[in-house]
Amino acid sequence: MPAHPMLEYLWIVPLLPLLGSAINGILGAKWPNKYVTLTAISSTGLSFLCALEAVREFLESGQALSRKEFFTWIASGNFRAGFDLQADRLTVVMMLVVTGVGWLIHIYAIGYMAHERGYYRFFSYLNLFMFFMLILVLAANYVLLFVGWEGVGLSSYLLIGFWFLKKSASDAGKKAFIVNRIGDFGFMLGMFLLFRTFGTLDFQTLFTKAGSWPAEPMGHFGTFTVACLLLFMGATGKSAQLPLYVWLPDAMEGPTPVSALIHAATMVTAGVYVVARSHVLFSHSSTAMLVVAMVGCATAFFAATIGLVQTDIKKVLAYSTVSQLGYMFLACGVGAFTAGIFHLMTHAFFKALLFLAAGSVIHAMGGEQEMPKMGGLGRKIKWTYATMFIATLAIAGIPPFAGFFSKDAILFATFQSGAGDRIRTLYVLGLLAAVLTAFYMFRLIFLTFHGKPRYDEHKVHVHESPWSMRGPLVVLAILSVAGGWFALPAFFQGPDYFANFLGPVFGAREAVEAGAEAAAHQLELILSGVAVLASLIGLAVAYRLYIKNPRKADDLARSMKPAYTTLLNKYYVDELYAAAVVRPLLWLSTNVFWKATDVAGIDGTVNGIAHGAAAIGDGLRHSQSGNTRSYAVWVVAGAIVVLAVIFFWPSASKIALGLVR
């Protein structure tokens, strides 16, 4: 028995869900739901327990990095991609979030999906997702990470399109996969460049080598900058950032537990994880860092504005997710990787909770997702209301809920990261996005749970969800409250536990900042106050518009009609892409490439040659008339030609004679 059995056999953690997926996928069709549930829940539950044990052993061992090579998966020349898993403190956070939240959502899904056809299929896909997501966070090299990366994309495709009879669902699944592929194009090129430069894609070796290289100054497009921007392109696809965010809102076609797990808590944060994992590379390029920060910040603000006017409860949450992911990138971009991961974690708690609660609302309303057709639900589904309210406080950044600490850390780091105008713009935009966040979240709460019912109370029998659904809500609500308290002592000039925990991963750079933080404690308190004030403003506006004076919202929308419709139609970005990319490409492919080039051009030439040959043969056929007299004419004509050649061009006859001989 090795000293740390679970670390030694770390592959068990991802393998368990894979087994669950395979068993349910192959046998589940004929099983009653009970067995399917048992398989799915026990495999993920065991995986969670194994992960806990692995974390315990890892922390006990005191290593900075535990790395195991299992088998070689691709090998060619000096290139090797192994099935190598590693655990460090960043992995620990991710692994616990994935297995923990994942397990809760599995439990929730028992109730939510109970009456669906294809129950086994759903859990098989969901377990498959867990497998790939764990591979993603445990991978010890970029290629294996890419396996998880593409794999979660596949699971996402399958789960978004779970109700494949609906065209909108299968469209959304396809869109998600393809948009992600566009990002993956960059990700792959980034890997190739890294391999060309460093001769390896293994994290440990690569980062050690890269660490000794000089950093690239701003505006310099060297290896690091290009590689990081390419990797970041992949991240914008997976984590739904500008300009590749368009798939995520559509992904809400999937069942709600899927939205909670994949499109809020875990998969979409993979991009943030990759940037954090590659922090050594990113830290070498100020240009790439600034791009990450700008894209993140712009997305945070942009998506929040769209979230203001959406009426579908899940769409609001989707844009909110895009916006919050933007915050995480903003954090990474200004070098506060710890804050980014911190927000990733708290966001996993409160956003999963928001989605699950929204699912509970939809469940209660019998499938209705439009908020204008809800209202006054707070009294009828108290558990859902209470938990969702907690999550809203958390995301809005009200102390002492989890989101307050993480968002505050990000804004503080942004403010501190430099005195330039660009940075100040980033901070102001981030702060504005916080106002918007609070507004649209409380708008959601007020529209859904407060006011008078706007549905037919005789037709819709609002009912609270079963305990299998309420349980996860409560657990997540507790986490949404307390999940940020790691950073609480820092407010009283104590240690920041979360930052300290990740210290070994992100290294000296962060430690310096931690020192600076102590000095700027005063500033931090002031900024926190500003941030809370921002949230309260958002809350107050929402209260005025949707509780105090419900008609005012409509008036406002009418008075600012162009802006309102632009937002409602999501800035027409989808339409733009369709008009600028999709339709021209299809037109070009059909008319220019296929019909003109292929069929008419190339094939026309080929067939033309064939027809030409036939025509020539047909013409020559007439010379073979079988008529003796016409043959005699040919003989004479030939003789004349030969004589003429000999007479006028003597050298030719020599050549001809030579050929005969």
Place this chain on the structure above:
Amino acid sequence: MPSGGHLLSVLIFFPAVGAAALMMLRGDDHKVVGSIAMLIAVAEFLFSLLLLRSVPIGASGYQLEEFAKWIPAPPIHYHLGVDGISMFLVLLTAFLTPISVLASWHSIQNRVKEFFVMLLLLEVGVVGVFLSLDLFLFFLFWELMLIPMAFLIGIWGHERRVYAAVKFVLYTMAGSILMLVGIIWLYNATGTFDVPTIQQMLANGQLVLEPRTEMLLFLAFFVAFAIKVPLFPLHTWLPDAHVEAPTAGSVMLAGVLLKLGTYGMIRFCLPLFPEASHRAARWVAVLAIIGIIYGALVSLVQPNLKKLVAYSSVSHLGFVVLGIFAFHNISMQGAVFQMLAHGVSTGALFLLVGMLYDRRHTFEISEFGGLATPMPKLAAFFLFVALSSLGLPMLNGFVGEFLILLGTYQRHWGWAAWAALGVILSACYLLWSYQRVFFGDITREKNRPLPDVSARENWVLAIMAVVILWMGVGSPFITRRTAAATQTVMDQVEPQWAYEAAAHVKAKAHANHVSSYAAHTMSVKRLGTR
């Protein structure tokens, strides 16, 4: 001459003997005929597995060579040999033949005996091509395989079968003639048809080709192979041939016949005409990249499912050609792997399309829709195979594509960047067509009662799926065995490369030099990137 028994001869002629035996049978009991054909094909596959034992890992050069004098003047000899590359291509052929037999079980109803005879003769020709080391013998098998394939399309094909068969034959013949001229020219220059001998003469300077001559010879061979691949713009025979061919014909065509072209490039174009290959590489790469993108885009808008898969082959084979002409060890191995992977996944795609045809007698995508409801298993298999074709990691398509792009990038990052667009586009055309065929409500009542996969189909598809997964997860099994052969080709095409590799080995011998060597290359690279 070294002798390794006669396994290679057995591999070539066993199906011929089988076919002859099959001819003797009365053809009216389809089941008996089919079973015997299956038996022969499976036995051939088992024989081919013996190759794995006989080609040692890491051994360069040809194994199991067989040599017999055949025609004294001109000196045409029966010279066979196998290396890591040809071994797996023979394995692929021997694997796909029984699969094709199974695929034809019910869908071929007339002249069943003759059909299987043709299929086995096709195997003879293809295996012969892969194992020949004599240019004339190679050409003989090259032409031989044309005949059964033309019949398979022309007799058992669909509506426009004769047009497609004639087009297929004429296209290929046009290239063959050029190649024949090249072969004879080479013979005039060297006095031999023996490939290893010619290579030897090139290596020790006995044979020096003038650049212009070399280029012409290169082109004579290259065009023949490019037609077979098919490389843009010589590809228009392919969609017609595929659409008209019976399922088994398509499986063999896409699975194996296209690889004859890329195999020829690796085996002949690069080693025999290294300088010309280098000079042509840029143009070849451009055509390959056009093929990748163009093939994918045309595939995207096909209303005919089988044509869609056919055009996707143009795209996928573009990757292979690019990998070959990037002249990088990794991309070359990727190309070889992609040849095998494409053989399995596209073969499987054609099987699936054939199964849909057996049920509905159409390839039009608009005639399908919502098929996942009546046939969930077939839909699941189709998705699995489509995912392998679009290069999902852990399935076979990814390994080849990734290695090709990775290797190509090391030498020509621009080529790799353009080619990588194909990765996006393959997801587009496969997922879009999948959606239109399998998702949504059933739009045609005819599709509602369609049966899901039968036991036979289930087995065939399950075998393909297992191979796809195995190749995707356990790729070193293959790459380890092809490494020596691809390295040999690299050495032949790039003497300088070989020189560097040798220097590296030397440096390794002196352990303390290794770090300085690495540091040196690192600093050089750094200078290069700045």
